[in-house]
Amino acid sequence: MRYFAEKVTLGSVEHGKPSNYNSEDETKRKNVVELLNSGNAPHGTGANMYSAIGDQVVWDAKPLVQISSYSNAKMSFKETEEPGPRNLFSQVRDNVALDSKDDDENSSGCTHRSTTKNSFKPAPCMGDRRIRKVLASKYWKVATKWKEKLFSRNDVDLKADGFDKKSFYKRQRSQRNFPFKKRKFFDLNCESNSDGEISGDSCADREMPSVAGQHSPYQSANPHVRVRIESFRVPELFIEIPETATVGSLKRTVMEAVTAILGGELRVGVVLQGKKVGDDSKTLAQTGICHGNNQVDALGFTLEPNSSQDLRSATPRSSPSLVRRNTSYPHSRYPPARTEAREGIFDEPQAVNNLGNSAESDRGSATSPTDLSNKGLADSKALVPVSALNRETLAVVPVRRKSKHSEIAQRRIRRPFSVAEVEALVQAVEKLGTGRWRDVKLRAFDSVKHRTYVDLKDKWKTLVHTARISPQQRRGEPVPQELLDRVLTAHAYWSQQQAKQQLKHHHRRHHHHHHQPETRLLL
DNA sequence: ATTAGGG
């Protein structure tokens, strides 16, 4: 059987670095590149990935044949939160975590401590703790932690820190319901010293190149640029494996595929306001990454093939053959020959007790369908607009589409509600009714970022419909009749309530009209 | 930002 992995999300990666580092202290970007490029990183066994079909977690020992019977089964893989054997995922994060820590200590920077490849030193105590948190998917909390560390160690006034938290909370909340339009895929904040308020302008002032050169990183200006990379995605993978293989070997194969991609054929690119930043020697300040108010939204990172070489030759495997598309990944090329398998191999796990604990990316694939006629894929190397750049990048931490007209939003990927989710939704609606989707969201899907209240409202709509039609006409994973019954009951109940409310209001209005026409309608 | 509905 053949699996099509659409994407693999790496989770969150964070990194902090003084914004005034110069060409010789340009480790920031390089570190990211290196950690992604370190091909000889001890590859994980993949044992700490878990697989699931629909909502059912399948374990390593289970033969694929047994699970291949699922009709429209969707296989998903996700790194486990268990410590377990270190795999590439943790490798990546370990490295970043360490790097961040190092920043704390040598924030004065300058010394170019080139994090050599293969330098996968075991994470120290502190690092471990942080990593554990990362593994627990408390990404934003971790970020806060890191900042606290950064600031305290750098002996910077605490106001900045306080501000920071607020900033985080605020963003956290605003992001929650608008994954796409409102979401910021990374953060870039400039610290201010005196007032503790953020201000792009003031920040820009402090970071002006000429001045920055004189500034000491230790002074209160705390010229740090923090970048938060929500996730990197590996767009597409083709995996071929016999049905007699075990789930464990499947995982291993997937792990190998992912590792191969991350193992040394990628480089990180920086995109600012839609343009690829080519000059690595410029400082962040010079580039303008720290200026202005809105530019915060204009920074993005890309993973690109390191060279235009044919990548297919890079992954020679014997028994479980692994096929990977070459640079033209994202789209077309492969005709929809295997559409059935392609559907969602790498959809979100959403397994068992999903609901409320999976940190996921909101948007489907980073592989923009803005593609289509992708002709020269391995050509453009120069400064190119993102649109064109997307065609050859493996993954893109979505860059904020600024220009209202140019970029077109991508349709979100389909994420069928699991029975568990339906259960949660029903329970919430039974309690809150059908007119408070925002509350429903907060109550039952608060931590599930890809389900907006609009989604929940829509799902309820379809649930009501589903409950009304015959079981034969229903599609998708069958929803227990018991739940559908509750849907109808709740729907009936709250419809009545709503009707009553309407009547009351009508009465009030009429009353006032009859007796005191001049008063306001609502009192 | 939310709600409510049609597409």
Added chain:
DNA sequence: CCCTAAT
């Protein structure tokens, strides 16, 4: 799921 008018 998306798109929007109306709050």
